Amino acid sequence: MEKTPRGRPRSEVNRVAILNAARDLLVEIGWDALSIEQIAVRAGVSKQTAYRWWRTKGDIVAEGIVEGNISFVMASVVDASDxxxxxxxxxxxxxxxxxxxxxxxxxxxxxxxxxxxxxxxxxxxxxxxxxxxxxxxxxxxxxxxxxxxxxxxxxxxxxxxxxxxxxxxxxxxxxxxxxxxxxxxxxxxxxxxxxxxxxxxxx
The missing domain is CATH 1.10.357.10 (Tetracycline Repressor, domain 2)
Incomplete structure (x- = not known):
């Protein structure tokens, strides 16, 4: 996952908006059609801002998984009987x-x-x-x-x-x-x- 480059610090509001936009677009259009440009538009930020913080759409999705923005809950293992x-x-x-x-x-x-x-x-x-x-x-x-x-x-x-x-x-x-x-x-x-x-x- 790409580290934050030197320069202007990331806005936490924009970062969360981008991660949430990536999640929503994944559900709506799928991975193949997803692009950083679309994510930026949905998040309401410039594509330059998105590219400054992440190199690829995969970097955005990977960070979203780590942060819990892009995730789902799987069933737990049952331990109640034989x-x-x-x-x-x-x-x-x-x-x-x-x-x-x-x-x-x-x-x-x-x-x-x-x-x-x-x-x-x-x-x-x-x-x-x-x-x-x-x-x-x-x-x-x-x-x-x-x-x-x-x-x-x-x-x-x-x-x-x-x-x-x-x-x-x-x-x-x-x-x-x-x-x-x-x-x-x-x-x-x-x-x-x-x-x-x-x-x-x-x-």
């Missing part, structure tokens, strides 16, 4: 939260921005995805300690499989994830090998 029930509730709530009317356009725009801009991708990963991954891995670790999961399970791979499937479905299908969440958890916990009996996951 591991199977909690995982199903977690993935279903996550899918619902990411496809909500107020979130879905911004999420899709940020996905496109991350694919095109490394700084945006890093900020999204560190501030939006990593906390959720950490929560889920901790919940799975507690399930291992309680004897609900094998002690040799690769928790990192399991987290990738669970979250990756949800994000893939949302990104490519844009459909509700509750039914998929149930079947995904059953598949992961019970296994897919022919001739094997389902594993009892409730204690």
């Amino acid at each position: 591991i199977g029930t909690d995982l199903k509730s977690t993935l279903s709530a996550l899918s619902t939260s990411l496809t909500a009317p107020g979130v879905d356009p911004l999420r899709r725009a940020l996905t496109a921005a991350a694919a095109a801009n490394e700084e945006v991708a890093i900020r999204q990963r560190d501030l939006l995805v990593t906390p959720l991954r950490d929560q889920l891995e901790q919940r799975l670790a507690r399930a291992v300690a309680a004897g609900e999961l094998r002690p040799d399970i690769d928790l990192d791979t399991m987290v990738d499989t669970l979250l990756g499937a949800v994000f893939h479905r949302i990104t490519n299908i844009h459909g509700p994830g509750s039914d998929m969440s149930d079947s995904l958890v059953d598949l992961i916990l019970h296994g897919a090998a022919a001739g094997t009996a389902p594993v009892q996951i409730c204690r």
Whole structure:
């Protein structure tokens, strides 16, 4: 992210206006059509002002993510029952939260921005995805300690499989994830090998 250059200090009012304008335009027109010029017009500042503070539109979006102007709330990991029930509730709530009317356009725009801009991708990963991954891995670790999961399970791979499937479905299908969440958890916990009996996951 570009540091503030020497010279006239940034106006906090204008800075916030630019970050908010970038968020609104991301939702309205998407990443590909977004430009610094459009952001400046929406924010009511000159494009020279915007270019003085940020080099690219990606720099603006990345700062907006860090500051919380451009963000959304993902569902938290559930820890209320057995591991199977909690995982199903977690993935279903996550899918619902990411496809909500107020979130879905911004999420899709940020996905496109991350694919095109490394700084945006890093900020999204560190501030939006990593906390959720950490929560889920901790919940799975507690399930291992309680004897609900094998002690040799690769928790990192399991987290990738669970979250990756949800994000893939949302990104490519844009459909509700509750039914998929149930079947995904059953598949992961019970296994897919022919001739094997389902594993009892409730204690």
